[in-house]
Amino acid sequence: MNMKMNTNMKMNGARVVERLEELYLCGKRDGSHSRLAFSEEDRKGRELFASCFRALGIEPLTDAAGNVVARLPGEDDSLPAILIGSHLDTVPDGGKYDGALGCVAGLEVVETLLPSGKRLRHPLDVVVFADEEGARFGSGMMGSGAFSGAPLGDFSPTAEDKTGVSRVDALAAFGVKHEDMGKAAREKATVLCSLELHIEQGGSLFRSGIPIGVVTAIAGVKRIEVTVKGEMNHAGSTLMANRRDALVAGARFIASVPEILAAHGNAYSVATVGTIAVRPNAVNVIPGSCVFSLEIRDREGSMIEKIESALERRLEEIAEDGGTAYDFKFVSETRPAHMDDKVKDAIARASEEAGYPYALMPSGAFHDSLMLARSFPCGMIFIPSVNGVSHSPKEFSTEEDIQKGCDVLLRTVLTLDKSG
Ligand SMILES: [Zn+2]
Numbered sequence: 001m002n003m004k005m006n007t008n009m010k011m012n013g014a015r016v017v018e019r020l021e022e023l024y025l026c027g028k029r030d031g032s033h034s035r036l037a038f039s040e041e042d043r044k045g046r047e048l049f050a051s052c053f054r055a056l057g058i059e060p061l062t063d064a065a066g067n068v069v070a071r072l073p074g075e076d077d078s079l080p081a082i083l084i085g086s087h088l089d090t091v092p093d094g095g096k097y098d099g100a101l102g103c104v105a106g107l108e109v110v111e112t113l114l115p116s117g118k119r120l121r122h123p124l125d126v127v128v129f130a131d132e133e134g135a136r137f138g139s140g141m142m143g144s145g146a147f148s149g150a151p152l153g154d155f156s157p158t159a160e161d162k163t164g165v166s167r168v169d170a171l172a173a174f175g176v177k178h179e180d181m182g183k184a185a186r187e188k189a190t191v192l193c194s195l196e197l198h199i200e201q202g203g204s205l206f207r208s209g210i211p212i213g214v215v216t217a218i219a220g221v222k223r224i225e226v227t228v229k230g231e232m233n234h235a236g237s238t239l240m241a242n243r244r245d246a247l248v249a250g251a252r253f254i255a256s257v258p259e260i261l262a263a264h265g266n267a268y269s270v271a272t273v274g275t276i277a278v279r280p281n282a283v284n285v286i287p288g289s290c291v292f293s294l295e296i297r298d299r300e301g302s303m304i305e306k307i308e309s310a311l312e313r314r315l316e317e318i319a320e321d322g323g324t325a326y327d328f329k330f331v332s333e334t335r336p337a338h339m340d341d342k343v344k345d346a347i348a349r350a351s352e353e354a355g356y357p358y359a360l361m362p363s364g365a366f367h368d369s370l371m372l373a374r375s376f377p378c379g380m381i382f383i384p385s386v387n388g389v390s391h392s393p394k395e396f397s398t399e400e401d402i403q404k405g406c407d408v409l410l411r412t413v414l415t416l417d418k419s420g
Contacts, residue, residue, distance in 0.1 A: 032092070222332075223293065230289065
């Protein structure tokens with residue numbers, strides 16, 4: 001009977017694309033499009049999204065962290081919920097698909113199930129997680145963190161955006177009390193599983209022509225502040241042989257990062273130096289110190305540690321060689337998250353049944369599922385992003401790929417609904 005239901009029910013990819021366009025327009029301002037978290041554009045997007053549920057007779061609720069939750073009741077509402085969620089907030093001048101796709105696809109599942117008369121056994125919660133990007137106040141995955149019961153220390157009430165508005169005030173304008181955010185934590189037992197459909201940020205699917213990615217894990221990240229200390233001196237009178245140039249040592253180290261990764265990492269391990277400050281930063285002074293950021297990402301914490309020690313060993317050699325000293329200072333760490341085996345299998349099986357090739361792959365980028373996986377069985381479905389572009393107005397996924405991703409999502413929901 002369920003197979004028949006599966007084939008009869010068709011997700012409407014064209015409607016999903018239309019909704020994504022409408023949401024994009026909510027962010028229109030000064031020639032660009034953004035829905036920064038808790039901005040007026042974010043409010044418009046949330047209202048548009050909520051109005052689609054209201055048209056279906058479902059009144060969405062906003063939880064204590066500002067997450068929007070729209071519930072399609074199941075045959076037995078005492079059962080744990082199947083969750084479909086992602087985010088509607090964007091980076092400044094972001095794209096149409098990052099985050100929004102996962103939310104709209106959840107709405108599309110409800111809009112497909114309701115008229116078909118098919119009831120799920122479990123309630124289905126479509127969730128818009130608040131402030132995933134962290135683009136406004138500096139730390140992301142706030143809503144999904146609160147929802148998952150994670151510590152909320154990173155989300156300072158006094159953090160300010162570029163215009164001087166504090167987080168606590170921005171939240172208050174949406175009826176969210178900063179001190180109450182922890183109340184959004186959901187009991188583990190109330191969630192059967194969580195599913196997130198997202199564009200792949202990175203381009204492997206696009207390049208390989210595979211329409212579906214079954215995410216195995218979300219890479220963790222370790223951030224380190226590296227300081228190289230040399231000796232400030234006159235750039236004219238200090239002979240090359242007598243210099244202890246902090247920037248030369250730092251530059252040698254930075255240039256060696258790719259080869260260290262090639263030697264010690266796997267195909268998905270990455271490390272990046274993204275910022276650098278030179279002191280005194282003057283044209284005629286040999287740099288006395290340079291301070292740069294270093295981040296290492298991998299799907300296994302042990303791999304991150306291995307790469308970190310190899311990098312530190314290299315810096316030690318270079319520093320010694322150039323008569324400089326160095327310091328590796330821990331800044332922050334987000335542990336990798338593994339997707340749930342049962343949910344992964346259900347997604348892979350759904351792709352097979354639908355006749356779509358799939359690839360198992362880790363996610364290098366963070367998603368709400370990173371937080372959710374700490375508390376709930378999670379799975380993520382990736383679809384290709386043309387040329388791997390994201391966080392840009394050029395972000396684009398084809399309607400054909402969106403259709404496929406949505407089909408896999410619905411089939412996965414139906415499979416997991418039978419199992420739990
Ligand atoms: Zn996203």
